[in-house]
Amino acid sequence: MKELKEIIIKTRRYLLLNSKGEYQSHFLGEGLDFRELREYSGSDDIRHLNWKALAKTSKAMVNNFNESRQLSTLLIYLNSGGLIVGKPKSKKEVAIELLTSLSYASLKDGNLVGSLFFDNRAIAYYPPKRQKGIVDINYNLAKGLNPLGSYIDYEALSNYLLKHLRKKSILYLIGDFMEFANLSNLAKFFELNVLIVRDDLDENLPTGEYQIIDTKSLNKKFINIDKKSAKRYKEALMAQDSKMFNLFKRDGIRWKKIYTNEDIIKSLILFTKEP
């Protein structure tokens, strides 16, 4: 509980320091913020017809507004085995910090906040609502999860979300994304923000003889890591990452790599305030 308080205090501080404005959603919606004038299509609400424009151009035009109020935010905690890695702070701790901080910040912005805990299936799902308890719930739930032995099924995740979340929402995915993740399907329907939690060990292998253990399958093996293989590994990982990021870019997904040794909440708040 002490940690939770600490996280919240930190979040508040950074929110205060960086209060430039509200979150800019890319969604069209019921907001007050005028965005554009567009030709009427059958699916539009006739209440938004711009009569003046209709008179001038003799074409049915519709007013479009930015969605500004009551954004629904869903925080997705991806409980993969890799989260236990990390020194001195594990990736799990960082992910919890991110989740808690985000929950608090979103709530503070007056959004509807929900959360989903997922590995290869849904562990727990709280649909976006105006609920104050969500910060505590998220914190405690994430804390209680043991990531060792679990892996993420991204396809199952998109299927689950498409089935259960009808409302247009902003999705925050918190995970280590050590494997290639294709989120194109989700990106079509939701606004995606990906927070990639990484530890130095994930990218730079130590050299020497080790018994390596797979955090997902718990397989074990003795290997000798030399400088060459460490280098080769890093190159392979970077290639995989850049391939994934290119795909994110194409799909309009925002992402941020957060390392365990950083000032996490600061990085997070800065990320959320980015245009």
Add this chain to the structure above:
Amino acid sequence: VILLYPYTLLLIPLYWLCDRLCFYRASKLYLSNYDLVLKSASNSRDYKRFLEYIIVISLIFAIATPAKREYKLLNTQKGYSIALLLDASYSMLEGKRFTRAKEALKSFIKARNRDRLALEVFGDYAQVASFMTYQKEGLFTILDYLKPAIVGGRDTALNEAIFLGAKLFDKEEEQNRVMILLTDGLDTVKNVPLDIVLKELKSKKIRVYTIGVGDDYKKEVLKKIANETGGKFFAISDSNSLNSIYKSIDNLEKAKIKSIKVTSYSYYYQYPLLLATILLTLLLILNFKERSISIFLVLIFSLLALFNPPNEINKKEEKNSKLLVAIDVSKSMDLKDLYPNRFKFAIHKLDRLLRYLRGLNVGVLLFSDSVYLLSPPTSDYEALRTLLKQVDIKDIKRGKENWSSLIDAVSKFRDKNSTSLMVFSTGEGIRDINRLSKKLNGIKLYIYPTATIKGAPFIDENENLSVSYLVESKLSKLALKNGGKFFNLDKTDSDIKDIADTLSKKEAIDISDIYTDKLYIWLLLIALIILFYRRLK
């Protein structure tokens, strides 16, 4: 090919276990993307581990010592004992019989290189020239010395010779006793009846081959001797065919040679070791950046083991060091301040000394103006002693002792085994101690004095009366300077044992050689322990 230490192979599964279990000491590493790590790390580790495995296995095989067991047919031990009886009466001078017989004997001796041979001559009486011995060189030397009438030449002590010859077999194996008798006359001494001779021969199971030369011998007697003992009689009219007769005897006896099996091993441990060393070098190069000290150490130990092959103990004989004994034969050696005279005193001392010496090849030189080789280095002391008894220095040109020519001659015998020189001398001929030491150059010098300090008077070449005495100071200085010892004169024989001990102790082979026999195994074990330790870290 078998393994001398097959149980060592159990180390291979032990190493494998160690590799599996001891490795748990390696720190655990949880990885978020194991597959990617495996993909990147796989090959580099595996071939080095593979190399190390091969190295360990080949080292273990080297320790297990693959060797080929060979059954050698050895008949040195149980070969023939052959006594060669040679008539040395005057009549043998006829038609160069004696010289031809000597030549024939020499080639016979050369052919019987696995047998023990003895030589006996007879004339007025019978005399053993050499007891049973393997050393052919001694026999040749003695043969060269033999001449007709060396033991009196008017009579022929044939029966006595055979009787005495039979005694030569006393210490020999019961099987394969052969006597070859060459004579050109009949028994004229008649001190031993033929019946008794035959009885003696039969009881000792000696086969006698008799060769009659010329026409004076009694054919029936020789035939009887040969037939009753299971030998054969040969008659030749001219001495030219002697060679062929000895050859036919050689052939006759060859067929019956009984040989025994002796196991010996030829080692092949070097081959796996060589493989290991090559792979170690390779591994060291591959791990060059890591500067792996352990692999370097293993390589060093393997190389040491490679260059320390097992020493064969039976090479001991060759390892004997040499002792050359030089006896002064200058004229002053005839002086009688020592009993019976200086020279005979020296000979007597040497004869006694030879009883106690061990592990040395002893050669004998005579020196005055120039140097005479009496006997090349041999370990057959018995032959040497026989030789010493018959030494005759009447024909030798004898002037003053010349030390530098002696040392020059001795230097020719120097070889990789240590050589030492023992000189019987008065020391009057020594001029420059430093120069002599320089010439000796590592040869240890022992000196036994052959004169009293008081000396003895003699008439020198200028017809002046002078005294020859012992120059003790120079002799002892020279001996000490060359790592040897100057022995004090002792007219009794009580000092012989001490002298023999001094010579033998210092010159005998190093016994530790025998125990370092399998040093390579220990070296390789150390190397292996290091390799095991590498698994433990």
